[in-house]
Amino acid sequence: MGEQIRIVRQTRLDPAFPLSRRELAGVVATILEALGREGASLEITLVDDSEMARLNAGFMGCPGPTNVLSFPTGHGDVFRGEVGSAGESAYLGELALSVDTLVREAHLYGQPEQVHLARLLAHGVLHLAGYDHGPEMDDLTELAVDRVLLAQAD
Template identity: 60%
Template structure:
């Protein structure tokens, strides 16, 4: 099932950023399916470090840039069974620093596609109401493993 994913590019993409807008949508469909969130919708804003630092200070009270921020539409999204004809469940919005994706992938020695998948899975799970912990980390790892298989990424 294809999900309704809106991608808003608010910055010049870092050359190390591994995907076009269309490819990013395909990646998100794989992640949402892997996380059991197929049929959900969300917005991804691609931003620079300066913008994510502003958002981080305004909404989280933290100084400096981060890699991804989640802005859920509800504390506990209605993720139950949807009736035929009902629209997708809107999870909320992710702000993703494209600068951080390239920088951190190099820093951690990870293929950019896998680091991007990890950040998007992590942020999406926050949108779906998950907090940090073993369950969230296990789901993130499983989603990244699926992306690695789908894209035949060799580390």
């Protein structure tokens, strides 16, 4: 069974947001392949800064919005209060991505939105896969971003 990438939009997309749902799913599929997680499934919920601040406070105890939050399998369904079944081993979990923060940070860092988006998604997927911050995670993030850029150039 191939990967299933579910994208839920809970906010109006900023015109600067670089990709459609289909294109976004393609970027995530490329990231999963680059990280050796092809066939895995996950859900991405696109939120605004207000919802991200609520999630960040509720789950991380941190005030204000952040760019991406990862909810690995076993934490339940954050947005619907459901818990996945134990047989869903290929299901990595959920990501919440703030579209507002993505666009703001891309401009702040002087990066194209697509590059910053790939970096945030790779970072979030690595957290879902059990990685924590450090040199290995940084290297894998950049590997995934490079693979996305190569795929988009083709």
